[in-house]
Amino acid sequence: MNSCSSPCDASTLVPAARRADRERDRRLAALVQLLGDESDFVWERIRPEIAREGRRAAALLRRETQSQDARARSRARTLLAELDRSAVVRRLVGYASREKIELETALFLLARYRAPALDPRPFQRALDSMAAELVERGRRTQDELERVRLIPRYLGVELGFGGSAGEFHNPDNVHLPRVIEKRTGMPLSLCAVYLFVARRMGLRGGVLPLPGHVMLRLWAGPTGIIFDPYHKGQERTERECRRYVEQNRMRFDASMLREANDRTLFKRQLLNLTRSAEKRGLKREIDDLALVLHALEARTAATARGAGPTRGARS
Numbered sequence: 001m002n003s004c005s006s007p008c009d010a011s012t013l014v015p016a017a018r019r020a021d022r023e024r025d026r027r028l029a030a031l032v033q034l035l036g037d038e039s040d041f042v043w044e045r046i047r048p049e050i051a052r053e054g055r056r057a058a059a060l061l062r063r064e065t066q067s068q069d070a071r072a073r074s075r076a077r078t079l080l081a082e083l084d085r086s087a088v089v090r091r092l093v094g095y096a097s098r099e100k101i102e103l104e105t106a107l108f109l110l111a112r113y114r115a116p117a118l119d120p121r122p123f124q125r126a127l128d129s130m131a132a133e134l135v136e137r138g139r140r141t142q143d144e145l146e147r148v149r150l151i152p153r154y155l156g157v158e159l160g161f162g163g164s165a166g167e168f169h170n171p172d173n174v175h176l177p178r179v180i181e182k183r184t185g186m187p188l189s190l191c192a193v194y195l196f197v198a199r200r201m202g203l204r205g206g207v208l209p210l211p212g213h214v215m216l217r218l219w220a221g222p223t224g225i226i227f228d229p230y231h232k233g234q235e236r237t238e239r240e241c242r243r244y245v246e247q248n249r250m251r252f253d254a255s256m257l258r259e260a261n262d263r264t265l266f267k268r269q270l271l272n273l274t275r276s277a278e279k280r281g282l283k284r285e286i287d288d289l290a291l292v293l294h295a296l297e298a299r300t301a302a303t304a305r306g307a308g309p310t311r312g313a314r315s
Contacts, residue, residue: 036072084116096296103262107176131200144220152233163230169276190229206259
């Protein structure tokens with residue numbers, strides 16, 4: 001056993017990194033103790049410093065939410081919410097960087113930006129239940145087109161899924177769980193509900209990326225039927241879709257009637273949420289969504305160049 005040839009200071013036996021960690025913890029604790037300070041200047045200075053510590057600060061902040069000081073409690077909760085959102089953004093960026101995007105997974109993950117503790121399983125079970133009901137009803141007919149038409153009758157007419165009568169860009173009209181709960185939303189969110197139910201039934205379908213108002217095409221064998229979930233599943237023709245584009249003074253392109261892939265639709269939903277944040281003046285949310293969009297576009301560009309999956313990415 002080695003021994004010190006001269007008197008040893010116990011601190012020299014502690015690795016430098018551990019000493020640095022202890023000093024960092026002491027400084028963080030001191031910053032958290034300032035949460036109750038009456039000065040807004042102090043709050044604005046310590047807020048980013050505590051946030052930079054990430055999950056390291058979480059335990060101290062949770063303890064501070066039980067403080068007798070109302071100001072400290074409120075600020076601790078604010079910081080914890082910011083840490084949760086930052087964690088969700090990291091997950092979104094990671095998912096957007098994957099070679100393959102599944103729209104349902106992406107939209108439930110996006111909903112966690114609004115509610116980080118969201119459990120998607122109850123909403124997935126709701127979609128399962130809708131699909132099971134439609135499969136049961138479909139057993140009563142041999143007509144494939146009739147089975148497809150059961151979907152808008154059940155979802156749009158019977159359950160009432162349709163366009164929101166309130167503020168169009170409210171985030172509740174974008175986030176999938178809220179749309180399932182209140183049965184109203186933006187065109188893309190409603191198309192997603194129809195599409196996820198149809199996929200569970202084993203039907204083929206896709207979203208048509210018309211500008212400003214996407215629609216859904218479902219297939220019965222070789223025949224495709226276009227539905228407008230925003231208007232309770234009304235049937236539309238390709239001619240009507242083209243007329244809609246031209247009436248809104250936009251140039252029609254044949255690609256608007258080709259089904260978009262899940263990556264393209266996820267990007268469109270991110271842009272919908274970004275517009276909502278812009279209307280509400282939420283700069284932090286705009287910046288967070290920009291990070292996810294950048295990751296999504298970078299992966300798209302890499303794929304277009306013929307690059308393989310990024311290291312560690314899973315399809």
